[in-house]
Amino acid sequence: xxxxxxxxxxxxxxxxxxxxxxxxxxxxxxxxxxxxxxxxxxxxxxxxxxxxxxxxxxxxxxxxxxxxxxxxxxxxxxxxxxxxxxxxxxxxxxxxxxxxxxxxxxxxxxxxxxxxxxxxxxxxxxxxxxxxxxxxxxxxxxxxxxxxxxxxxxxxxxxxxxxxxxxxxxxxxxxxxxxxxxxxxxxxxxxxxxxxxxxxxxxxxxxxxxxxxxxxxxxxxxxxxxxxxxxxxxxxxxxxxxxxxxxxxxxxxxxxxxxxxxxxxxxxxxxxxxxxxxxxxxxxxxxxxxxxxxxxxxxxxxxxxxxxxxxxxxxxxxxxxxxxxxxxxxxxxxxxxxxxxxxxxxxxxxxxxxxxxxxxxxxxxxxxxxxxxxxxxxxxxxxxxxxxxxxxxxxxxxxxxxxxxxxxxxxxxxxxxxxxxxxxxxxxxxxxxxxxxxxxxxxxxxxxxxxxxxxxxxxxxxxxxxxxxxxxxxxxxxxxxxxxxxxxxxxxxxxxxxxx
Amino acid sequence: xxxxxxxxxxxxxxxxxxxxxxxxxxxxxxxxxxxxxxxxxxxxxxxxxxxxxxxxxxxxxxxxxxxxxxxxxxxxxxxxxxxxxxxxxxxxxxxxxxxxxxxxxxxxxxxxxxxxxxxxxxxxxxxxxxxxxxxxxxxxxxxxxxxxxxxxxxxxxxxxxxxxxxxxxxxxxxxxxxxxxxxxxxxxxxxxxxxxxxxxxxxxxxxxxxxxxxxxxxxxxxxxxxxxxxxxxxxxxxxxxxxxxxxxxxxxxxxxxxxxxxxxxxxxxxxxxxxxxxxxxxxxxxxxxxxxxxxxxxxxxxxxxxxxxxxxxxxxxxx
Numbered sequence: 021x022x023x024x025x026x027x028x029x030x031x032x033x034x035x036x037x038x039x040x041x042x043x044x045x046x047x048x049x050x051x052x053x054x055x056x057x058x059x060x061x062x063x064x065x066x067x068x069x070x071x072x073x074x075x076x077x078x079x080x081x082x083x084x085x086x087x088x089x090x091x092x093x094x095x096x097x098x099x100x101x102x103x104x105x106x107x108x109x110x111x112x113x114x115x116x117x118x119x120x121x122x123x124x125x126x127x128x129x130x131x132x133x134x135x136x137x138x139x140x141x142x143x144x145x146x147x148x149x150x151x152x153x154x155x156x157x158x159x160x161x162x163x164x165x166x167x168x169x170x171x172x173x174x175x176x177x178x179x180x181x182x183x184x185x186x187x188x189x190x191x192x193x194x195x196x197x198x199x200x201x202x203x204x205x206x207x208x209x210x211x212x213x214x215x216x217x218x219x220x221x222x223x224x225x226x227x228x229x230x231x232x233x234x235x236x237x238x239x240x241x242x243x244x245x246x247x248x249x250x251x252x253x254x255x256x257x258x259x260x261x262x263x264x265x266x267x268x269x270x271x272x273x274x275x276x277x278x279x280x281x282x283x284x285x286x287x288x289x290x291x292x293x294x295x296x297x298x299x300x301x302x303x304x305x306x307x308x309x310x311x312x313x314x315x316x317x318x319x320x321x322x323x324x325x326x327x328x329x330x331x332x333x334x335x336x337x338x339x340x341x342x343x344x345x346x347x348x349x350x351x352x353x354x355x356x357x358x359x360x361x362x363x364x365x366x367x368x369x370x371x372x373x374x375x376x377x378x379x380x381x382x383x384x385x386x387x388x389x390x391x392x393x394x395x396x397x398x399x400x401x402x403x404x405x406x407x408x409x410x411x412x413x414x415x416x417x418x419x420x421x422x423x424x425x426x427x428x429x430x431x432x433x434x435x436x437x438x439x440x441x442x443x444x445x446x447x448x449x450x451x452x453x454x455x456x457x458x459x460x461x462x463x464x465x466x467x468x469x470x471x472x473x474x475x476x477x478x479x480x481x482x483x484x485x486x487x488x489x490x491x492x493x494x495x496x497x498x499x500x501x502x503x504x505x506x507x508x509x510x511x512x513x514x515x516x517x518x519x520x
Numbered sequence: 521x522x523x524x525x526x527x528x529x530x531x532x533x534x535x536x537x538x539x540x541x542x543x544x545x546x547x548x549x550x551x552x553x554x555x556x557x558x559x560x561x562x563x564x565x566x567x568x569x570x571x572x573x574x575x576x577x578x579x580x581x582x583x584x585x586x587x588x589x590x591x592x593x594x595x596x597x598x599x600x601x602x603x604x605x606x607x608x609x610x611x612x613x614x615x616x617x618x619x620x621x622x623x624x625x626x627x628x629x630x631x632x633x634x635x636x637x638x639x640x641x642x643x644x645x646x647x648x649x650x651x652x653x654x655x656x657x658x659x660x661x662x663x664x665x666x667x668x669x670x671x672x673x674x675x676x677x678x679x680x681x682x683x684x685x686x687x688x689x690x691x692x693x694x695x696x697x698x699x700x701x702x703x704x705x706x707x708x709x710x711x712x713x714x715x716x717x718x719x720x721x722x723x724x725x726x727x728x729x730x731x732x733x734x735x736x737x738x739x740x741x742x743x744x745x746x747x748x749x750x751x752x753x754x755x756x757x758x759x760x761x762x763x764x765x766x767x768x769x770x771x772x773x774x775x776x777x778x779x780x781x782x783x784x785x786x787x788x789x790x791x792x793x794x795x796x797x798x799x800x801x802x803x804x805x806x807x808x809x810x811x812x813x814x815x816x817x818x819x820x821x822x823x824x825x826x827x828x829x830x831x832x833x834x835x836x837x838x839x
Contacts, residue, residue: 206680209625209839218595218596473702476702479700
């Protein structure tokens with residue numbers, strides 16, 4: 021088999037000392053970047069791409085693969101220790117990671133996050149290696165009407181996130197949808213709600229809004245409560261045994277990784293959504309759903325496996341079709357182009373050593389999360405907790421502001437960040453869940469736009485939305501995801517009624 | 521002349537000495553190059569490829585720092601370049617057609633006259649392509665089909681106000697046909713939609729038309745000459761349609777830059793594009809090189825402005 025021989029040929033190349041050094045340096049750098057709120061894989065890779073220009077392709081790509089995987093895991097460290105998602109995809113890690121840390125199990129929680137990230141990343145890299153050539157046909161079948169239904173599916177999954185305050189969740193989702201209307205209408209070219217601000221033409225910078233809503237309120241709180249005992253409690257000890265077993269978590273890892281891989285492959289539906297769906301699905305299937313949000317090891321494992329599993333998978337359509345499955349994958353495409361590597365089937369023929377080498381690097385750097393993420397990073401970040409809370413709060417705000425500024429070198433985005441931070445603060449005080457807002461914001465414009473594209477292509481024939489097999493499958497899933505919470509509630513009521 | 525007068529004269533003399541020597545020292549500090557597009561795109565890669573070689577051929581150990589300022593289809597970055605201090609320490613990538621389209625379609629804080637043009641590096645002609653298994657074999661056949669059944673073909677474009685969109689609007693007017701335009705988010709997405717059979721035609725740039733040779737068929741290129749990597753593909757002019765369009769990637773700064781600075785930069789560009797080491801890198805990346813000196817580049821921008829302004833009057837792309 022030539023795929024196998026190409027893989028074997030690539031092995032010696034990635035074991036060269038420069039390449040190994042680049043992968044390790046990238047991984048450690050990525051973990052640090054991911055752990056700093058507001059920074060993360062996209063920013064780290066964007067900053068590094070210009071520096072990689074003079075490097076050998078495999079050295080450059082190895083470093084970027086390390087940053088990519090490292091940053092995805094790094095977000096978990098402050099999520100567990102401080103309830104601050106270091107990256108947007110670590111939001112669901114805070115839900116159970118932080119309660120575990122509160123119970124004095126921070127060390128074990130970070131270690132579990134590292135193991136889960138490594139498993140998710142390794143499975144994702146394997147999927148990249150196996151599926152990249154085969155997935156081309158499936159991805160091509162996704163036209164605007166299919167992508168529209170995929171985004172509606174994402175929006176419908178809000179129903180699972182709502183919990184016991186459905187009204188507030190729906191309002192938050194609607195606010196997210198409203199914000200997603202801002203910017204130049206991509207079909208007519210008209211500007212909507214931009215108030216003449218050039219910075220708003222492409223819509224508000226989503227990273228700034230997300231970071232503001234998620235990263236700033238905890239920092240406000242820290243300063244507000246000065247040295248609150250709440251934050252000082254998360255101490256790291258040696259990871260204690262017995263918190264979880266492999267037997268208990270292997271099914272969770274497998275399912276969450278699969279979800280992450282599928283979400284990663286689909287263009288335009290990535291980022292935090294893989295950990296959101298993995299977390300909710302695990303909660304639904306769990307024997308102990310009541311533990312979720314209060315320190316469930318299953319919840320933590322699902323969130324971390326899910327978010328690392330979309331990394332390599334997002335590169336499947338990127339390498340084969342030139343369509344990135346995520347923002348980071350888009351940057352990686354740019355990095356490939358800088359080294360003269362054009363995506364597409366030709367890439368696999370013309371530069372097999374680089375492509376297969378890169379895919380193996382995604383695998384190796386995922387596995388390296390165990391030694392470097394679990395033990396090493398935990399030690400470093402334990403020190404962060406010795407900083408007084410007020411200082412840490414100010415430090416977080418400073419680093420977040422700096423990080424958002426560097427995305428576009430724009431002060432406007434910093435104001436957007438701070439404004440979102442205020443919004444997030446009041447949402448938290450008034451107990452509005454932030455996750456539905458985020459989903460509405462991220463998916464709203466994609467849904468609207470693909471629906472209108474589908475209408476242009478079909479000449480305003482609505483039946484096109486219901487006449488294709490993939491659309492119908494996704495539609496069935498939407499019905500399930502909306503119907504499930506309602507159905508379960510009705511079932512529970514009937515049980516109670518018969519019990520009485 | 522009293523003493524203070526003498527001192528003033530001496531002072532002025534000294535100052536002018538200082539300023540001339542400062543100019544001779546240009547650049548004394550790093551020069552910022554604003555790229556009005558996101559990292560990883562064609563504009564970004566081209567700029568990052570050429571500037572190390574420009575630096576190599578500049579005196580005084582010049583360094584150029586690339587800063588991406590994407591937003592509003594280039595408008596944000598162009599505005600910043602145009603409004604910066606014309607001292608040679610802020611330069612930028614000035615891409616057509618975006619730089620001439622934006623001031624035509626809306627009120628902007630810059631026009632093409634607010635720039636000093638230094639040199640153009642590349643011209644990437646657009647081509648109209650179909651899927652390899654499409655029954656449409658040639659541009660003539662496409663136009664016949666469109667005349668027989670107006671609006672029967674859907675074209676995927678990179679978005680409203682993109683070069684693709686404009687090119688197809690111009691083609692519709694020149695050939696007297698009607699095409700339905702589906703504005704995708706980027707030319708990459710439009711290409712995938714073409715390969716997936718969701719749209720009938722799309723517009724591709726030269727790099728894509730070369731890389732995708734087996735998957736798509738380029739019907740015609742909007743250039744004034746055939747391209748060496750695709751010698752069998754005709755130009756629109758070959759087929760009697762006067763359509764030239766694509767992205768030109770050139771560099772400049774705000775209007776009113778000191779002439780000696782502009783000349784120093786222009787000379788460094790001229791030396792860089794002749795540098796064999798650069799040519800090797802450009803060939804590897806299949807950069808469609810089209811060097812134009814400051815004069816030719818300025819004339820080219822004027823020419824593009826004329827063609828696009830005319831199109832706007834006939835059929836504005838934003839309604």
